[in-house]
Amino acid sequence: xxxxxxxxxxxxxxxxxxxxxxxxxxxxxxxxxxxxxxxxxxxxxxxxxxxxxxxxxxxxxxxxxxxxxxxxxxxxxxxxxxxxxxxxxxxxxxxxxxxxxxxxxxxxxxxxxxxxxxxxxxxxxxxxxxxxxxxxxxxxxxxxxxxxxxxxxxxxxxxxxxxxxxxxxxxxxxxxxxxxxxxxxxxxxxxxxxxxxxxxxxxxxxxxxxxxxxxxxxxxxxxxxxxxxxxxxxxxxxxxxxxxxxxxxxxxxxxxxxxxxxxxxxxxxxxxxxxxxxxxxxxxxxxxxxxxxxxxxxxxxxxxxxxxxxxxxxxxxxxxxxxxxxxxxxxxxxxxxxxxxxxxxxxxx
Ligand SMILES: Cc1cc2nc3c(=O)[nH]c(=O)nc-3n(C[C@H](O)[C@H](O)[C@H](O)COP(=O)(O)O)c2cc1C
Numbered sequence: 001x002x003x004x005x006x007x008x009x010x011x012x013x014x015x016x017x018x019x020x021x022x023x024x025x026x027x028x029x030x031x032x033x034x035x036x037x038x039x040x041x042x043x044x045x046x047x048x049x050x051x052x053x054x055x056x057x058x059x060x061x062x063x064x065x066x067x068x069x070x071x072x073x074x075x076x077x078x079x080x081x082x083x084x085x086x087x088x089x090x091x092x093x094x095x096x097x098x099x100x101x102x103x104x105x106x107x108x109x110x111x112x113x114x115x116x117x118x119x120x121x122x123x124x125x126x127x128x129x130x131x132x133x134x135x136x137x138x139x140x141x142x143x144x145x146x147x148x149x150x151x152x153x154x155x156x157x158x159x160x161x162x163x164x165x166x167x168x169x170x171x172x173x174x175x176x177x178x179x180x181x182x183x184x185x186x187x188x189x190x191x192x193x194x195x196x197x198x199x200x201x202x203x204x205x206x207x208x209x210x211x212x213x214x215x216x217x218x219x220x221x222x223x224x225x226x227x228x229x230x231x232x233x234x235x236x237x238x239x240x241x242x243x244x245x246x247x248x249x250x251x252x253x254x255x256x257x258x259x260x261x262x263x264x265x266x267x268x269x270x271x272x273x274x275x276x277x278x279x280x281x282x283x284x285x286x287x288x289x290x291x292x293x294x295x296x297x298x299x300x301x302x303x304x305x306x307x308x309x310x311x312x313x314x315x316x317x318x319x320x321x322x323x324x325x326x327x328x329x330x331x332x333x334x335x336x337x338x339x340x341x342x343x344x345x346x347x348x349x
Contacts, residue, residue, distance in 0.1 A: 003096045004068040004103065009232070010225055011065065011074070014292050015299055019224035021193070021217045024270045025251035028342030029279040032335040037324035044317050048328045050286055051151060051186055051210060051264060053117045056086030057313055058281060058328055062213070062268055062291035063121040063153055063190065066107035067096025076109045077298040081305030083113040085313075088287065090119035090153055094143035095126055098135060104146055111148040119188060120149035124156045125168035127177040134177075137184075144185060151186040151210065154178060159194045159249065163226035163242030175203065182208035191215030193222055193269050195250025201259040211264040213289060216252030218270025220292045223248060253338075254345045256283050274315025281331040 013019060048058045061078050065071040075091060082089040089110060097104040110118055120143045128134045144152050161167035181187055187209045189196070195216030196204075204212055226242035237243045250258065252269035259265055267280025268289035277288030290312075297304040320326070323334045338346055 003099065007065060007067045007071060007092065007096065009229060011071070011295065011299075013225050013228045013232070014220060015296055017228050019221055019228055020219055021221045021224075021247050021249070021270065023247070023341060024218045024272075025216075025253050025342045026218055026270055026276045026279050028338060028340040029253055029283065030337040030339060031279065031282065031319065031323060032337065033322045034324040037321055039321050039324055039326050041317060041321050043326060044320050045327045046313065046316060046320075048286065050088060050117060053150060055088060055116055055287075057309070057316070058287045059085075059087040059277065059309065059312060060266055060268070060287045060289035061087065061089040061294045062289040063090035063092050063119065063155065064291050064295055065092040066094065067092065067103055069103065069106060072106040072109050074295070074298045075106060077302040077305050078294060079110040079113040079115055080302040081298075081309055082115045084306055085309040086116055087309065088117035088119065089115050091121055091147050093121050093123050093155065094146060095123065095135070097146060098139045098143060108146050111146075117150045118147050119151050119153050120144045120147050121153045121155060124154050124174045124178070125158070125161055125171070127154070127181070128170060128173040130168040130170050140181065151188050152181065153188045153190040153213065154181065155190045155192050156196075157192040157222060159245055160192065160222035160226060163223045163240060163245060175207065178204070178209065179207040182210070186210040188213050188266070191255065191269070193217060193220055194248060195252065195255030195269065196259055197250065198258045201261045205261040205263060209263065211266065211286075212259045213266040213268055214252065214255040214259050214285070215289075216255035216269040217247065217249030218252040219272075220269075221246050251342060251345055253279070253283055253342055254349065256280060256285055257346075257349070260284055274312040274317070275319050277312065277316050278319035278331060279336075281328065282334045282336055284332065
């Protein structure tokens, strides 16, 4: 199956089937509210800076798509919304355009809009030799230029690779490539739903990456997506690794805590609301990133994307008001109560 076809299958499966992890750990972060907050909702300032760029809201449309002509519209709807709302946006893995430059415009469409922070995307497994050659520096440069990117996300998705019969299985040498690329670009090390460990975060810091997108377990499970793909292909899904590893990974709030190495952090994996974004920010993130929630809106229209961002903004501002926060910086000081399965992880971390 071509990379392009696989992209469409992922979109179809994620928008129509339940492929989430079975537990959302953000629900275990409870916030202590104030009943007399001394804040005027209309004066709340949600603006923030991320890697030197000003955003109107601390939000990221996480990397998702591009690579097939049909995905151009999705990226365009997302870019329109991101530009109008003043938030950051990433595109999906750009390998498809590197292999077939004819599909480049399904990515480059985002550069036609005034998105305040654009993120290019390549996969860590593709930076090294697999059954085929590694991406060259020139090819990575093409991916960055294609979307006029402010930063390059290198995504880590080895659970997914292992869940695909055709997946990449070599991770030796990724470290040094991340280091090399971090000397050329502002690199964001990005997990895709299995979370980073403390050791990973310390490595990234040492390698010179600029930020970490902590992408933990709580939302979209790519092992589940691959398991669903096998069912669609008429296979017994139990034969696939993805079925067993559906709920594998470090919970999103724990990944965020593990990555506390004095780099800007993005909270992601299972963020569904402005309240979840607030929870992530209260635990040290600079931005909250959402993928599947935005996909469903973007499949409808640019208006749906804008309306989703308005809802996220209203929820974030409501949480800010109810905790006496009038600016984004205040959020870190808010008192939190950790409970349930999240607390089990915390107690043993
Ligand atoms: C349809 C779809 C395609 C994705 N493709 C990519 C990709 O190409 N590169 C990447 O870094 N992450 C990709 N992701 C992962 C997301 O960026 C995100 O890390 C993950 O879905 C968890 O966020 P969520 O729970 O809000 O969906 C994709 C997600 C979705 C929903």
